[in-house]
Amino acid sequence: MNMIEEAKKQIDALVRASYAAAAEKGLLPSGAELKGTTEIPKDPGHGDYACSYAMSAAKAMRMPPRKIAETLAAEIDFTGSWFAGVEVAGAGFLNFRLGDAWYAQVLKAVEAEGEAYGSVDEGHGKKVMVEFVSANPTGTMTIGNARGGVLGDAMASILSKAGWEVWREFYVNDAGNQVELFARSVDARYIQLLKGEDAVEFPEDGYHGDDIKEIARLFREEFGDGWLEKPEDERRQKMQVFGIELNIAKMKRDLERYGIVYDQWFRESTLHESGYVKETVDLLEQQGYTYEKDGALWFKLTDLGAEKDEVLRRSNGFYTYFAVDMAYHRNKFIQRGFDSVINVWGADHHGHAIRFAKSLPALGIAPDRLHFLLMQLVNLMRDGQTVRISKRTGRAIALADLLDEIPRDAVRFFFNAKPDTHLDFDMDLAIRSDSENPVYYVQYAHARICSLVAALAAEGHPVPRAAEVDFSHLSGETEKALIKQLSLLPEEVRLAALNYDPSRINRYLIELAGRFHRFYTACRIKDAEPGVLEARLKLADSVRAVLALALGIIGVSAPEKM
Secondary structure: HHHHHHHHHHHHHHHHHHHHHHHHEEEEEEOOOOOEEOOOOOOHOOOOEEOHHOOOHHHOOOHHHHHHHHHHHHHOOOOOOOOOEEEEEOOOEEEEEHHHHHHHHHHHHHHHHHHHOOOOOOOOOOOEEEEEEOOOOOOOOHHHHHHHHHHHHHHHHHHHOOOEEEEEEEEEEOOHHHHHHHHHHEEEEHHHHHHHHHHHHOOOOOOOHEEEEEEHHHHHHHHOOOHHHHHHHHHHHHHHHHHHHHHHHHHHHHHHHHHOOOOOOEEEEHHHHOOHHHHHHHHHOOOOOEEEEEEEEEEOOHOOOOOEEEEEOOOOOOOOOOHHHHHHHHHHHOOOOOOOOEEEEEHHHHHHHHHHHHHHHHHHOOOHEEEEEEEEEEEEOOEEEEEEEEOOOOOOOHHHHHHHHHHHHHHHHHOOOOOOOOEEEEEHHOOOOOOOHHHHHHHOOOOOOHHHHHHHHHHHOOOHHHOOOOHHHOOHHHHHHHHHHHHHHHHHHHHHHHHHOOHHHHHHHHHHHHHHHHHHOOOOOOOOOOHHHHHHHHHHHHHHHHHHHHHHHHHOOOOOOO
């Protein structure tokens, strides 16, 4: 249950009922359409909810908005509602204050819904694909890939919690020039292993990393020296398949260390082998979206509002990345039937994302079905300085190296920062065990509650059921603020899903942990009088449950001891 939305709905019903009563008494003109917004004020002094119905109705009623608000307030019947009262403020705001019943209902909902608490039905079961990381399988994955993996995985979890049927996909770029260059690089290293460094000139634009040497060594170990006598094309094709499979297997292992598992690793090569790329380009030709120039086939993207046209097929007969991407998205939407797709890309793809979205109508796909989560770059920092080299390997830090130094929970929490902001990842802070480290701060709140619950249970005070608790004992502002924060999880999930911003859950967790720590300092629990102890213990345990739920959404553990 989204208690924020439910409260807003109840305010709407209360105001409409009061208007009907006032109109019947002749206090307000009848027949006016009530419209307005209901928001949570930043200043608690303005009530728990503030609505603007009176100001919106002023023109239609030909009355001062404050007079309308005063009349509506006087006619509101709070019997059986979640509200204790309403005040008129400013030019005509109606400021509602919550009553004990609402606070009690929040804690009852946390208990009743269990693991489902925080879920909303914004997606209505629609199918959404989240495609993320999708790095070339020609080398090790970077820190940027690591951030994309965390953001994509967290976004997928949020969408699932918000009512979508979610599919996680890794797009494997196992075709094209880069893969051919990869095979040439492995081949050169293989020849050098057998004949010496000077036996063959290494491709100037080849892959120079030590990982290529290792692939060549493993190829020789498995297949021997005899492949040197094979035709070059056959040998390189064999090496390409061997190396790509090795790298994909390593990618899977590295991502699984981050807790990231995909529903499918989709191979670009299948689009070519099945003829789907050619079929897609042929379809565009048939519909008049193409023209030839300088031997190449061009896509009339300017006809669809873009600033420039795109090449689909080069003069050498090879299809471009843009053509393949169109075929892939046609596969996503038309062949596999996803209602919407979210691509997690680097911010450097911003221009391509805009142009690509404009291409979709040519395929019969509405552009608003494709969304982008664009993330900024990451800087690893240690002692205030940028870090590029791994202590363990002595080379540029890759995705796998980071987990050798930083715990997975910290990596996931830090990388799940707001996607559209540049991230300075403080490696020193990530391993600190104090309140300055945000993931430690949140996890410590959970562990602290677990210790409290265990200690009280040992003293004969197990966590009571909601039906056994008198929640009117939770009357202090610190307690109410904590319950309000608990109530926000469904709304945060909804907004995170709609805004493609998984970092909302991070901020929610930090605020929830902070409000709990303040509550724990201000409100005695262990030696509180009967009734108060049970109510506060139930509140603390509800926080424990919600902390664990929200941490789980972003793939971070909730330890019971620290």
